Each structure stands twice: as structure tokens, then as C-alpha cells.
Amino acid sequence: METSILKKVYIFSGLSEEELEDVQKITRTKTFNKGDIIFFDTEPYLGFYITVSGLVKIYKISKDGREHILHLINPYNTFAEVPLFENFGEIREDAFRYPANAMALEDQTKVVLIPARPFTELLAENSRISLKMLSGFAKRLRHLNRHIEEITLKDVTKRVANFVLSEYINKRKTKLDSTHSIRLNISKNDLASYLGTILETLSRTFKKLQEEGIILVEGRTILIKDFEKLKETAS
Amino acid sequence: METSILKKVYIFSGLSEEELEDVQKITRTKTFNKGDIIFFDTEPYLGFYITVSGLVKIYKISKDGREHILHLINPYNTFAEVPLFENFGEIREDAFRYPANAMALEDQTKVVLIPARPFTELLAENSRISLKMLSGFAKRLRHLNRHIEEITLKDVTKRVANFVLSEYINKRKTKLDSTHSIRLNISKNDLASYLGTILETLSRTFKKLQEEGIILVEGRTILIKDFEKLKETAS
DNA sequence: TTAGCTTTTTGACTTAAGTCAAAGGGTTAG
DNA sequence: CTAACCCTTTGACTTAAGTCAAAAAGCTAA
Numbered sequence: 111m112e113t114s115i116l117k118k119v120y121i122f123s124g125l126s127e128e129e130l131e132d133v134q135k136i137t138r139t140k141t142f143n144k145g146d147i148i149f150f151d152t153e154p155y156l157g158f159y160i161t162v163s164g165l166v167k168i169y170k171i172s173k174d175g176r177e178h179i180l181h182l183i184n185p186y187n188t189f190a191e192v193p194l195f196e197n198f199g200e201i202r203e204d205a206f207r208y209p210a211n212a213m214a215l216e217d218q219t220k221v222v223l224i225p226a227r228p229f230t231e232l233l234a235e236n237s238r239i240s241l242k243m244l245s246g247f248a249k250r251l252r253h254l255n256r257h258i259e260e261i262t263l264k265d266v267t268k269r270v271a272n273f274v275l276s277e278y279i280n281k282r283k284t285k286l287d288s289t290h291s292i293r294l295n296i297s298k299n300d301l302a303s304y305l306g307t308i309l310e311t312l313s314r315t316f317k318k319l320q321e322e323g324i325i326l327v328e329g330r331t332i333l334i335k336d337f338e339k340l341k342e343t344a345s
Numbered sequence: 346m347e348t349s350i351l352k353k354v355y356i357f358s359g360l361s362e363e364e365l366e367d368v369q370k371i372t373r374t375k376t377f378n379k380g381d382i383i384f385f386d387t388e389p390y391l392g393f394y395i396t397v398s399g400l401v402k403i404y405k406i407s408k409d410g411r412e413h414i415l416h417l418i419n420p421y422n423t424f425a426e427v428p429l430f431e432n433f434g435e436i437r438e439d440a441f442r443y444p445a446n447a448m449a450l451e452d453q454t455k456v457v458l459i460p461a462r463p464f465t466e467l468l469a470e471n472s473r474i475s476l477k478m479l480s481g482f483a484k485r486l487r488h489l490n491r492h493i494e495e496i497t498l499k500d501v502t503k504r505v506a507n508f509v510l511s512e513y514i515n516k517r518k519t520k521l522d523s524t525h526s527i528r529l530n531i532s533k534n535d536l537a538s539y540l541g542t543i544l545e546t547l548s549r550t551f552k553k554l555q556e557e558g559i560i561l562v563e564g565r566t567i568l569i570k571d572f573e574k575l576k577e578t579a580s
Numbered sequence: 581t582t583a584g585c586t587t588t589t590t591g592a593c594t595t596a597a598g599t600c601a602a603a604g605g606g607t608t609a610g
Numbered sequence: 611c612t613a614a615c616c617c618t619t620t621g622a623c624t625t626a627a628g629t630c631a632a633a634a635a636g637c638t639a640a
Contacts, residue, residue: 171498172498178493178497191483194479194483196480196487233476237475241469244429247479248426251427251485255415255444258405258415259405259413261497262541263406263411263413266597297617310600311596500626501626542627543628543629544589548589549589
């Protein structure tokens with residue numbers, strides 16, 4: 111693994127070449143195929159990860175097997191940093207375990223492990239990383255806040271509409287592609303689990319939104335036919 | 346407001362008397378009565394808060410008026426720190442707004458405002474605060490994770506049972522009180538909103554758990570009659 | 581003590597979303 | 611080319627939890 115990868119990771123983005131090499135030395139790269147488990151929430155904590163390529167889902171499972179996806183981790187984003195900071199204060203039984211499960215969603219999903227111990231030492235020396243990390247945590251807290259708001263205060267139709275809308279707005283910001291459509295990079299089953307519902311209900315909801323002339327679903331491509339109506343449905 | 350209060354706040358707990366006085370100088374104390382709004386999620390961000398006495402709820406409201414409580418903030422705990430760290434990177438429209446609403450739940454709820462600008466300067470100088478803050482964020486991320494898990498993967502009965510159980514375990518850890526009971530410091534309406542349900546459903550659930558001989562509810566006191574069965578119901 | 585609140589309980593009913601089962605499409609590998 | 615597989619859709623049915631309305635129980639303050 112090269113330091114050029116680390117540079118693209120937000121928390122490491124301010125480091126010197128030398129510092130990057132220090133980090134690079136302690137990492138371990140692993141490759142997973144679709145459906146492979148990266149870790150379970152029952153495992154002892156080793157360190158946090160960077161997704162380098164592919165896609166990772168962070169999720170919880172209920173006793174009876176239902177699943178809920180908390181985060182989807184795209185390339186150059188990190189996951190499982192929380193336990194790094196839980197050694198302070200009283201020792202909770204769930205400290206030093208991963209907070210959730212992680213699974214690769216695509217073949218050739220490459221992740222980099224940053225082992226906890228050497229990293230925390232680096233952190234103590236380099237306060238710029240702490241600030242970056244705080245910013246990263248803040249973003250994630252916002253995300254979870256919004257997630258809870260969605261799931262507890264909105265029905266499935268609103269959630270689906272809002273998902274399509276957010277993805278579309280996000281795409282417009284980053285990609286130079288002027289089609290009024292989005293492309294899902296996950297299965298509808300996973301999307302349902304991310305939106306706090308099940309495949310069948312998602313399917314019926316897509317159908318309803320189509321019948322109302324708001325969107326058009328073709329496989330993993332969703333065409334937005336009535337942006338205003340979509341916004342209205344989402345809010 | 347005295348520095349003795351700040352000392353009891355986790356993120357300030359490692360500071361010298363001198364540093365505490367620096368913080369103390371920039372604070373502003375406010376007192377609220379039950380039902381008073383501390384801030385709305387639509388307001389521009391001023392800074393974060395410490396609850397000094399009383400109780401604060403952090404919550405979201407849907408368009409049609411339904412409410413969901415995200416956090417309950419007890420004395421010496423902080424809230425609304427997230428926007429402090431959102432100035433970095435792209436400016437989101439919701440940056441510099443509060444992430445949720447805050448309301449006092451008791452009369453004479455005293456809160457201390459730490460204005461953002463002077464505090465971030467302090468933060469840049471004092472990296473120990475950053476680490477404490479990271480630890481605080483980590484705890485909150487865990488909490489939200491668990492919260493989402495509860496709401497999406499468990500039914501109301503399990504959630505209620507688990508709430509009683511957690512409160513009880515928590516009480517045993519902190520207070521020297523050997524009764525097998527807990528005392529709610531919030532109304533059942535607020536508890537329902539915290540557990541992602543409504544008052545009527547909570548009431549019926551309590552009734553059911555009583556009929557099963559697991560608990561006994563008397564006003565705001567809940568007596569645990571069958572601990573094992575409670576654990577079983579909660580899991 | 582009682583009037584006037586707020587909070588909680590209970591009953592009857594509705595409904596959104598989940599479950600179960602079967603069939604349809606699409607993709608891939610031999 | 612086709613069998614085997616996975617992913618998705620559709621239909622029929624169930625159910626947990628929400629809504630609405632009214633009564634009951636608790637508090638508080640004059």
C-alpha cells in the first residue's frame with residue numbers, strides 16, 4: 111500500500127510525506143470478496159479501517175436475523191474508529207469490541223487496517239489528526255441523527271423519496287453527468303435494509319412512486335421524472 | 346458560575362485552575378423552566394452547552410408534530426458540540442445550525458453556554474481537550490448506534506424491557522440504593538418518545554409486563570419483580 | 581377541599597408495513 | 611444453450627403499533 115492512498119483519506123490529508131510513511135508502516139492491507147465478513151460486532155477490537163476500493167456495509171443483526179445497515183463506506187473513507195477512544199473512563203463491556211458488523215459488498219473490496227496501539231501513539235503526538243478526527247466524528251453524528259430522524263418520523267415513501275433525492279443532489283455535486291438519474295451501487299435488498307424496511311415494501315414503494323409519475327426504475331438505474339414532486343414527497 | 350462546576354464536566358476535567366478560569370470567563374449561564382426551548386434546530390449556532398442542574402431533552406419533530414427524543418442530558422453533561430467541527434471542508438447548509446431542538450424538562454434547569462469562537466481557539470492550544478472530546482463523541486456514537494439498533498430491530502416490548510433493565514443496572518452502579526426499582530425522571534409521554542413509540546402503546550406495554558409478573562408500575566416508580574424474566578424479555 | 585389543570589389509562593378501530601409464498605427476470609458458468 | 615442461481619416483483623394475508631375519543635387518576639394552588 112502506498113502513501114498516495116493515505117493522502118486521499120481525510121484524517122491523514124494534512125500530514126507530511128514523512129508522517130504518512132510512519133502511518134503506512136503500521137498498516138495491513140486485506141482483500142475481500144462480496145459477502146465476506148470483515149469483522150463481527152462480537153470480535154475483539156484490532157484497529158480501524160480504510161476502504162480503498164469496493165464497498166463496505168456496517169450493519170447490525172437482530173436475534174431473529176433481520177438486518178439494519180447503519181453506514182455504507184466508500185473508498186477513502188474510514189470505519190470502526192469509535193473503540194479507539196473508549197479506553198478512557200470506566201471500562202464498558204462493549205468497549206474493545208467492534209460497534210457493529212462489517213461486510214464487503216463487492217468483489218475485490220480492498221481495506222487497510224490501522225492497528226489501534228501504534229495509531230493512538232501517533233495521535234498523542236499529532237494533534238492535527240485529532241481535530242480531523244473530531245470533524246469526522248461530527249459528520250457521522252450528524253448522519254446518525256438524520257438517520258434516526260428519518261426512521262422514526264417518516265414513513266417508507268418519504269424515506270425512499272428522500273434517499274433518491276439526496277443521492278441525486280450528491281451526484282450532481284461530485285460527478286459531471288447531466289442525466290436526471292441515479293445509479294444504485296447496492297442491491298435493493300441492501301437498500302431496503304439501509305432505509306429501515308424490507309425488500310418487498312421497497313419494491314411496492316418504487317412501484318407507487320412510478321405510478322405517480324415521479325420516478326422510473328430500470329434495474330439499478332432510477333430516472334427522476336418530476337423533481338418538484340419528488341422534493342414534495344420527500345419532505 | 347464557578348470553576349468547580351466546570352471541573353465536573355468530563356471534557357474540562359484535566360484542566361488546571363488557570364485554564365478553567367479562562368473557560369469560565371467566556372461562559373454565559375441561563376436558567377429555563379419546564380417546557381422552555383433552549384434552541385431550535387433552525388437557529389444559527391452560538392456554541393455548545395453544559396447542563397448544570399435540571400434536565401434537557403434533545404429532540405426532533407416531524408412536520409405533522411410527532412416528536413422523537415435523541416438524548417436526555419443530565420447535569421455536568423454537554424450537548425450541541427457537533428457544529429463546532431463542521432466548519433472544516435465543504436460548507437453544508439445545515440452546518441452552523443443546531444442538529445436538533447433542545448428543551449428544559451424541569452423547572453430551574455440551569456445551562457451554561459460556551460460560545461463557539463473563543464472555545465475553538467482554546468481547543469487549538471489544548472490538545473488534551475480534543476482527546477477528551479473525541480472520547481465524548483465516541484460515547485455518543487455508540488449511544489446512537491445502540492439507539493438505532495433498538496428502534497429498527499426490536500419491538501416495543503423489548504425496548505421497554507431493555508430500558509428498565511439498563512436504568513436499573515445503571516442505578517446500581519452509581520447510587521447506593523438496594524431496592525429493586527427505578528424511578529423515572531421524565532414523563533411517560535417523553536419516555537414513549539425516547540423509545541420511539543407513543544404514550545398509549547407504552548401504557549399498554551407496561552400493563553402487559555405487569556400482567557406477566559415482570560414489573561410493577563406505580564406512578565413514576567417501576568419495581569422489578571422478576572429480574573431474569575426481564576432480562577429475557579429485553580434480549 | 582375543590583376546581584382546574586396535566587398526565588395516564590383504557591377501549592374501539594384503522595392502517596402501514598411486515599410475512600409468507602409463488603412466480604418472473606436477469607445473469608453466469610459449465 | 612440451458613440449467614442454476616440470485617435478485618426482484620406481485621399477491622394474499624397478518625399483525626404490531628398508531629389514531630381517536632373518553633374516562634380516570636394525580637397534582638397543584640387558591
